[in-house]
Amino acid sequence: MMNREEYLQELYARLSNRLPRQELDNVMKYYEEYFDEAGSAREQEIIAELGTPAELAAEIAGRKPTETQYVYEPRPRRRRSAGQIVLLACLSPIWVPLLIAAVAVVFSLIVALFAVAGSIAAAGLGCVLAGIFSIWCGFTAIFSGGIPTLMFFGGAGLFIAALGLLLFLGGVALCGLCGKGTAAFCRMIFGGGNKREVMA
Numbered sequence: 001m002m003n004r005e006e007y008l009q010e011l012y013a014r015l016s017n018r019l020p021r022q023e024l025d026n027v028m029k030y031y032e033e034y035f036d037e038a039g040s041a042r043e044q045e046i047i048a049e050l051g052t053p054a055e056l057a058a059e060i061a062g063r064k065p066t067e068t069q070y071v072y073e074p075r076p077r078r079r080r081s082a083g084q085i086v087l088l089a090c091l092s093p094i095w096v097p098l099l100i101a102a103v104a105v106v107f108s109l110i111v112a113l114f115a116v117a118g119s120i121a122a123a124g125l126g127c128v129l130a131g132i133f134s135i136w137c138g139f140t141a142i143f144s145g146g147i148p149t150l151m152f153f154g155g156a157g158l159f160i161a162a163l164g165l166l167l168f169l170g171g172v173a174l175c176g177l178c179g180k181g182t183a184a185f186c187r188m189i190f191g192g193g194n195k196r197e198v199m200a
Contacts, residue, residue, distance in 0.1 A: 014057035121171025127164025
């Protein structure tokens with residue numbers, strides 16, 4: 001079963017030689033935002049709605065540049081009836097504390113994830129510095145301990161530095177994922193936009 005990333009990658013590959021660069025970027029941005037607004041829960045539903053990447057690419061490439069514009073329009077707000085407003089006001093002593101608690105829990109989880117990612121990156125940076133220091137110690141001890149000492153400290157230093165680099169890059173990548181997840185969550189809570197195609 002194809003996921004969002006695979007779908008967009010195949011769509012990009014099929015359109016890369018059929019559209020100008022700027023139009024291709026606009027098309028890909030449009031469908032990325034379309035998937036973002038739908039959310040991961042509706043990912044397969046959106047894929048089924050759009051059809052296969054080959055079908056969608058053929059449809060897009062078959063249009064003239066002036067026929068379709070990809071725009072991002074604000075989502076129209078739904079008006080609530082007077083009864084709904086009164087009901088919400090009456091139930092506010094129940095749902096307001098629950099909402100505050102839920103937001104606090106989510107915020108705490110986000111802070112914790114960023115803290116873990118930052119700690120991993122900091123630990124990796126520390127390992128890199130420790131590895132460099134170990135290599136330097138090996139070179140300074142070569143006169144007293146000889147080549148075996150250099151090989152021991154140098155090998156250990158290289159291993160520690162490589163491990164630290166992996167940890168650092170992993171921590172940075174995790175920070176990026178946390179940032180994207182936070183942005184997606186905020187869009188889901190506060191509302192995004194409504195993307196649609198406008199025919200000229």
